[in-house]
Amino acid sequence: MNPVVTIKDLDKQYGNHKVLNRLNLQIYQGEIFGILGMNGAGKTTLLECMEGLRDYDSGIIEIQGTIGIQLQSASLPSYIKGKEAVSLIAGWRKIGKDNEILREMGICELEEKIYHEMSTGQKRRLHLALALIGNPDLIFLDEPAAGLDVEGQILLHQQIRQLKQRGKTILLASHDMREVEDLCDRIMVLYQGNVLFCGTVEELSRKTGACYQIQITTAEGIKKYEAKDIEGSVLKILEDCKKRQLKIQDMQISRGSLEQHFMELMKGEEK
Numbered sequence: 001m002n003p004v005v006t007i008k009d010l011d012k013q014y015g016n017h018k019v020l021n022r023l024n025l026q027i028y029q030g031e032i033f034g035i036l037g038m039n040g041a042g043k044t045t046l047l048e049c050m051e052g053l054r055d056y057d058s059g060i061i062e063i064q065g066t067i068g069i070q071l072q073s074a075s076l077p078s079y080i081k082g083k084e085a086v087s088l089i090a091g092w093r094k095i096g097k098d099n100e101i102l103r104e105m106g107i108c109e110l111e112e113k114i115y116h117e118m119s120t121g122q123k124r125r126l127h128l129a130l131a132l133i134g135n136p137d138l139i140f141l142d143e144p145a146a147g148l149d150v151e152g153q154i155l156l157h158q159q160i161r162q163l164k165q166r167g168k169t170i171l172l173a174s175h176d177m178r179e180v181e182d183l184c185d186r187i188m189v190l191y192q193g194n195v196l197f198c199g200t201v202e203e204l205s206r207k208t209g210a211c212y213q214i215q216i217t218t219a220e221g222i223k224k225y226e227a228k229d230i231e232g233s234v235l236k237i238l239e240d241c242k243k244r245q246l247k248i249q250d251m252q253i254s255r256g257s258l259e260q261h262f263m264e265l266m267k268g269e270e271k
């Protein structure tokens with residue numbers, strides 16, 4: 001797999017406050033990569049260093065291909081129309097006009113709409129459309145679904161998945177664990193400027209030693225078990241139910257949520 005982003009020994013401090021500490025990272029083409037961390041962990045600083053918006057003290061950041069950045073809400077003039085925002089960003093990026101992007105994103109109705117009259121969801125979708133002007137290879141999204149209703153989130157997540165299917169690489173910083181768990185192929189957890197973890201959610205669950213949660217529903221009610229392995233534990237539960245002549249109506253096995261694994265990882269650090 002080709003790395004689209006390679007970061008070596010990245011250091012950044014504000015005054016005496018070290019925010020990124022010899023950070024190393026590789027992000028590969030076509031993956032949705034999530035950056036997680038508590039408030040102040042250094043996520044925005046890292047994103048801005050990668051986007052070229054912030055200087056860093058030492059280290060190397062190599063990016064292959066073109067990038068698209070989702071702007072923050074406050075960054076557009078309040079009386080700009082959707083189509084004017086597209087022309088503005090297309091102009092900055094020196095690619096002429098990109099009249100198609102609002103149609104492709106299914107938001108033609110925003111062409112004539114004034115920015116400050118748009119709903120939060122419409123603004124978010126406009127920002128995603130603006131990030132896609134010029135067909136970039138790597139797309140930076142910072143809290144993309146913040147403030148969206150359920151329908152808006154589902155739509156946005158579908159669009160993010162479609163971008164992945166088109167071979168785009170997506171870098172997403174979010175506090176929404178469900179969003180990160182649903183969308184991301186790999187995640188990185190930042191803690192005080194250090195990479196505490198980098199890998200899949202499954203790998204994180206193994207690192208934190210999470211147990212499987214097995215939930216059985218019978219006519220008697222719901223019973224929950226915790227188990228280190230699936231096969232042996234499920235067999236035992238089935239035998240037990242058979243002995244007690246209980247008919248199983250439903251069985252669910254999970255290894256806990258990303259939120260649980262994240263909190264477990266943080267607990268380990270704060271001890």
Ligand SMILES: Nc1ncnc2c1ncn2[C@@H]1O[C@H](COP(=O)(O)OP(=O)(O)OP(=O)(O)O)[C@@H](O)[C@H]1O
Pocket residue numbers: 014019037038039040041042043044045046
């Ligand atoms: N321009 C700045 N000058 C001085 N300190 C800064 C500056 N920007 C950020 N910081 C500090 O650097 C640390 C990391 O900030 P950063 O915004 O990168 O964290 P974050 O993980 O994105 O946080 P959040 O989840 O709250 O957005 C924080 O302690 C913050 O106060």
